[in-house]
Amino acid sequence: MKTLSETMLSAPIKSSRLIRSLTTLMASLLFCLPTIAAPDSNRGQALDQVIAIVDDDVVLASELQERVAQVVANIQQQGKEVPPLPEIRQSLMDQLILENIQMQLAVRAGVRISDAQLNDSMLRIAQQNQLTLDQFRQALDADGLSYAGTREQIRKEMMLQRVQQGNVNQRVQITDQEITNFLDSDEGAALTAPDYRMLHTLIPLPSSASSADITAAKVRAEKLYLRVQEGESYEEVLATTPFETTDLGWRKAADLPSLIADLTTTMAKDETAEPVQSPSGFHLVKLADSRGEGELIPQAKVRHILLKSSAIRDEAATEALAISLRQQIIDGADFGELAREYSEDIGSALEGGDLGWSSPGQLVGEFQKVMDQAEINDISAPFTSQFGWHILQVLERRDKDVTDDIRRNITRNYLHKRKFGDELETWLQKIRDEAYVDFK
Numbered sequence: 001m002k003t004l005s006e007t008m009l010s011a012p013i014k015s016s017r018l019i020r021s022l023t024t025l026m027a028s029l030l031f032c033l034p035t036i037a038a039p040d041s042n043r044g045q046a047l048d049q050v051i052a053i054v055d056d057d058v059v060l061a062s063e064l065q066e067r068v069a070q071v072v073a074n075i076q077q078q079g080k081e082v083p084p085l086p087e088i089r090q091s092l093m094d095q096l097i098l099e100n101i102q103m104q105l106a107v108r109a110g111v112r113i114s115d116a117q118l119n120d121s122m123l124r125i126a127q128q129n130q131l132t133l134d135q136f137r138q139a140l141d142a143d144g145l146s147y148a149g150t151r152e153q154i155r156k157e158m159m160l161q162r163v164q165q166g167n168v169n170q171r172v173q174i175t176d177q178e179i180t181n182f183l184d185s186d187e188g189a190a191l192t193a194p195d196y197r198m199l200h201t202l203i204p205l206p207s208s209a210s211s212a213d214i215t216a217a218k219v220r221a222e223k224l225y226l227r228v229q230e231g232e233s234y235e236e237v238l239a240t241t242p243f244e245t246t247d248l249g250w251r252k253a254a255d256l257p258s259l260i261a262d263l264t265t266t267m268a269k270d271e272t273a274e275p276v277q278s279p280s281g282f283h284l285v286k287l288a289d290s291r292g293e294g295e296l297i298p299q300a301k302v303r304h305i306l307l308k309s310s311a312i313r314d315e316a317a318t319e320a321l322a323i324s325l326r327q328q329i330i331d332g333a334d335f336g337e338l339a340r341e342y343s344e345d346i347g348s349a350l351e352g353g354d355l356g357w358s359s360p361g362q363l364v365g366e367f368q369k370v371m372d373q374a375e376i377n378d379i380s381a382p383f384t385s386q387f388g389w390h391i392l393q394v395l396e397r398r399d400k401d402v403t404d405d406i407r408r409n410i411t412r413n414y415l416h417k418r419k420f421g422d423e424l425e426t427w428l429q430k431i432r433d434e435a436y437v438d439f440k
Contacts, residue, residue: 052093053438054100059093067092098428099160101435106159109166113158121154164424171423172416179411191414192407193252194293196264201238201245204281214277221275221282228272234286247288260285295403297360300371301396303353305338306345308388322382322389329379335393344388357400367392 052059068088075082082088126136137147182188203221205213227237238245253261260283263273267287275282305325309318325342329335336352343349355363363371366385374380374394382389 049440051440052097053436053440054097055104055436057100057104059096059100063096064089064093067096097435097437098432099156101431102160102163103156105167105431106163109163111159111162113155113162118151118155118158121158122151125154164427168420168423168427171427172419174412174415174419178415179408182411182415183407188411190252190254192292192410193254194264195250195252195291196256196287197250197289198248198256198260198264199234199245199286199288200248200260201241201243201284202281203243203275203284205279217282218275218277221284224284225272225275228286234272234284238284250291259283263287264290292406293403294401295406296399297402299357299359299398299400300394301357301398302355302371302392302394303335303339304345304348304355304367304390304392305335305343305353306348306388306390307342308344318389319382322391326379326382326391329391329393335379357398359400 049061050058051061051064068085071088071092072082072085122136123133126133129136131139140147140150183192201224203217203224205217209217224237224241228234235245248256248260253264256264259276259278263276263285264287267273267285269287269290272284272286275284277283305322307318307322307325309315313321321342325333325338329338336354339353340349343353345353348355358371360368362368364385364387366383367390370380370383370390371392371394374392376394376397378393380390380392382391384390
């Protein structure tokens, strides 16, 4: 179930019909624009009568009419046949009631979207569509839509998302066994297969190539390949030729042309394969990058002593104590014993200051910087972070293969998204059944 803002974030827009290109047809009527493009011809009519009471709020005829007008315009723009208006009105009436119920839940739960959060979302939408905010505003104007109205619609969509997430996420449970079972399936294998980013250049052959043509093309391809093997970059070498180099983007092997897919498992990152011949010519292929296979991250096993200044021990005295403890360790005192006695990091003090294996980005910046620069077994000079004064010791370093962790996280997110959709439908039906709705 995609809301408008999700659709805007997931689909780049390439025409001036900015918003209308984002909304779907009757298959997703529940997510068309509501009130930001009403035709002028209806404005003189009395459309503000109440057509339904929904718990503590109401649905107005003008809301339904504007929603219908927008949906019809979207369908007509895409050249599709407009379904009977009664069907459209009924679907949109159901949508308005559901939205009304959810917005009341949002208000009661104190859900708020600040202007700063809304500005970030508007900027992100513009950037996803390769537009500046000014260009985004202009595109809306060209589509006959107001920027202010669109902002408020996005604010509403964000509130609806928060209400849905808050109520539905707690209903979604993913077990480790489910993840394992999915990974063992063909679907799981396809989902978590490695991704490759390949560069491709074709030295073409004419359709009726002679043996001389083939030999000349082969020699040229081999010379280019040799230059790369001798140290020149693939990109620089091919830039000196009249042949076009294409970045195929991130793709799974199954989504690549078979000639290129066959190379993925035989190449290392940044490697260029020997020229491959096909009826169309000779192909030069480089594996620019890969992910999802053999993913290694550097880790450090580290321990530390944390000292915090206080009313009893000021900053200078705390630094002096850190310097003293460091010298004691250098002189032979046991790091772990001093950590258990002095460290004010409750989580690690009883373990002799042991923080276990740490990955990049896991610890605060100041700590990460000193840890990265420290030699194994050396005792660092005292340094400060937002938590206080530290001294640390790196005990070991390793590169950990996190491929399996990544695959399990991808699977967990996929299964969560799939279950979320099912649970959302169930929850929406539940709140609809429990709501008081009186049609007028």
